[in-house]
Amino acid sequence: MARLRIEALSKSFGGTDAVREVSLDIADGEFLVLLGPSGCGKSTLLRMIAGLEDPTSGRILLDGRDITTEPPQRRDLAMVFQSYALYPHLTVAKNIGFPLRARRHSRAAIAERVERVAATLELSPLLDRRPAALSGGQRQRVALARAMVRDPGAFLMDEPLSNLDAKLRSATRAELIGLHRRLGATFLYVTHDQVEAMTMATRIALLNAGAVEQVGTPEELYDRPRSTFVAGFLGSPPMNLFPAVVHSRDGGLRVRADGVDAALPIADRVDDQPVIAGIRPEQLRLDPDGGAVRGRVTMVENLGSEELVHVEVGATTLCARAPRPAGARVGEPIGFRVDPAHVHLFDPDSGLRLTWRAPSDTAAPEPDAARAVPVP
Ligand SMILES: Nc1ncnc2c1ncn2[C@@H]1O[C@H](COP(=O)(O)OP(=O)(O)OP(=O)(O)O)[C@@H](O)[C@H]1O
Ligand SMILES: [Mg+2]
Incomplete structure (x- = not known):
C-alpha cells in the first residue's frame, strides 16, 4: 500500500526555481507519469520524493506519514534510473540481491526472493552473467528486478527506457504495463516522451517550467487540454x-x-x-x-x-x-x-x-x- 501526497513542494537551486509549489495526490496502485519538456523539473521532483534532494519548502506524505526529512532508505520507495547503475563486477543474481544483502537478510531468503523476481522478469537464464554480457533491455530488467526485490510500496522511475532502441522500448513499455497490473504497486514515472505517457499512465501530470500545467487521464489531456501549452x-x-x-x-x-x-x-x-x-x-x-x-x-x-x-x-x-x-x-x-x-x-x-x-x-x-x- 502506498499513497503519495505532495504538498506545495518547491526546490530552488541558487536563483533557479526548478520545482514551483507542486501539489499532487497519487492513489495507491496508480501509474502516474510526470511529463514535460527538458528542464521542467521532472527529475528534481522525483529525486525529492526519493529523498535524494532536500526540498526548499513543502511536504511529502506516504500513507499519511510525513517523510519529507526521512533518509531514502527509510521511505519504502524504490528508484530506477535511466542509467541502470548496475555493479559491473557482480553477477545478475548478486546485482538483484544487493538491496537485501545490504539489509542483512539470510542467504537462503535472498536466493529465494532473487529467483522469484528473476522469473517474473524472465531473467532466470541470465542470473550467472555479468552486466557487460547483457543487452540494453536485459540490463534494464535487471535494474527493475533490483528495485522489485525489496517489494517496495512504490516505484519511482526516471526515464528508464530512454537508453533502449525503438523496438525494445515498445516491448519494455508493454512489459512495464503488465508488471504494474500484476504488482498493483504505485508507479511514479518520469518521461519527456508523450507516447510513453499516453500508453502507460493512468494519469499524467504535465509540468511546465517547474509547475503543474494539467493533471488528468491521457484522454482528458488530449481531448480537453487546459491550455495552449498542453495542446501543443x-x-x-x-x-x-x-x-x-x-x-x-x-x-x-x-x-x-x-x-x-x-x-x-x-x-x-x-x-x-x-x-x-x-x-x-x-x-x-x-x-x-x-x-x-x-x-x-x-x-x-x-x-x-x-x-x-x-x-x-x-x-x-x-x-x-x-x-x-x-x-x-x-x-x-x-x-x-x-x-x-x-x-x-x-x-x-x-x-x-x-x-x-x-x-x-x-x-x-x-x-x-x-x-x-x-x-x-
Ligand atoms: N544540482 C543542480 N544545481 C543547479 N541547477 C539544477 C540542479 N539540478 C537541476 N537543476 C536545474 O533545475 C531545472 C530542472 O532540472 P531537472 O533535471 O529536474 O529537469 P528535467 O525535467 O528532469 O529535464 P530532462 O528531461 O532534461 O531530464 C533545470 O533548469 C536544471 O538546470
Ligand atoms: Mg530529468
Missing part, C-alpha cells in the same frame, strides 16, 4: 493553433480566420472575440467541397500508413493527417471540413482554454445567456 505538447504532430475571431451568425457561433470559417457547437451571440483556435491534424477531414478550412498544399510527408499534408491557410500553415494516399498534390488548392465538436478555443492572453458556460436553468442554450470565460 501532446499529439504528434501537435494541435494546429492559430489566431482567429469568434462571431455570431444565424443564431450560432463560428470561428473565422483567413481561409477558415468553421461552425462551433454553441448557440450564443458574441461580437468578434479574438481567440486562439485549435484543431488536431486528424480532425481536418479532406473534402473537395469542404468549406471550413481552405488553403494550398505546401508539402506532403509519407508516414507509411498515413500522410501529413501541410497546407498554407492564410498567414499560417496547418497540418492535416490522413490515411495514405490522401490525394493531395503540392501547389494545388485543398479543402477540409471540421467537426464543430473538435474545434478548441483558447484565450489569446492567458493561453487558457475557453469554454462556454451553459445556461443553468434551460436545457437548450439560449443566445446571450452564456459568455466565453477562461476556465482555470
Whole structure:
C-alpha cells in the first residue's frame, strides 16, 4: 500500500526555481507519469520524493506519514534510473540481491526472493552473467528486478527506457504495463516522451517550467487540454493553433480566420472575440467541397500508413493527417471540413482554454445567456 501526497513542494537551486509549489495526490496502485519538456523539473521532483534532494519548502506524505526529512532508505520507495547503475563486477543474481544483502537478510531468503523476481522478469537464464554480457533491455530488467526485490510500496522511475532502441522500448513499455497490473504497486514515472505517457499512465501530470500545467487521464489531456501549452505538447504532430475571431451568425457561433470559417457547437451571440483556435491534424477531414478550412498544399510527408499534408491557410500553415494516399498534390488548392465538436478555443492572453458556460436553468442554450470565460 502506498499513497503519495505532495504538498506545495518547491526546490530552488541558487536563483533557479526548478520545482514551483507542486501539489499532487497519487492513489495507491496508480501509474502516474510526470511529463514535460527538458528542464521542467521532472527529475528534481522525483529525486525529492526519493529523498535524494532536500526540498526548499513543502511536504511529502506516504500513507499519511510525513517523510519529507526521512533518509531514502527509510521511505519504502524504490528508484530506477535511466542509467541502470548496475555493479559491473557482480553477477545478475548478486546485482538483484544487493538491496537485501545490504539489509542483512539470510542467504537462503535472498536466493529465494532473487529467483522469484528473476522469473517474473524472465531473467532466470541470465542470473550467472555479468552486466557487460547483457543487452540494453536485459540490463534494464535487471535494474527493475533490483528495485522489485525489496517489494517496495512504490516505484519511482526516471526515464528508464530512454537508453533502449525503438523496438525494445515498445516491448519494455508493454512489459512495464503488465508488471504494474500484476504488482498493483504505485508507479511514479518520469518521461519527456508523450507516447510513453499516453500508453502507460493512468494519469499524467504535465509540468511546465517547474509547475503543474494539467493533471488528468491521457484522454482528458488530449481531448480537453487546459491550455495552449498542453495542446501543443501532446499529439504528434501537435494541435494546429492559430489566431482567429469568434462571431455570431444565424443564431450560432463560428470561428473565422483567413481561409477558415468553421461552425462551433454553441448557440450564443458574441461580437468578434479574438481567440486562439485549435484543431488536431486528424480532425481536418479532406473534402473537395469542404468549406471550413481552405488553403494550398505546401508539402506532403509519407508516414507509411498515413500522410501529413501541410497546407498554407492564410498567414499560417496547418497540418492535416490522413490515411495514405490522401490525394493531395503540392501547389494545388485543398479543402477540409471540421467537426464543430473538435474545434478548441483558447484565450489569446492567458493561453487558457475557453469554454462556454451553459445556461443553468434551460436545457437548450439560449443566445446571450452564456459568455466565453477562461476556465482555470
Ligand atoms: N544540482 C543542480 N544545481 C543547479 N541547477 C539544477 C540542479 N539540478 C537541476 N537543476 C536545474 O533545475 C531545472 C530542472 O532540472 P531537472 O533535471 O529536474 O529537469 P528535467 O525535467 O528532469 O529535464 P530532462 O528531461 O532534461 O531530464 C533545470 O533548469 C536544471 O538546470
Ligand atoms: Mg530529468
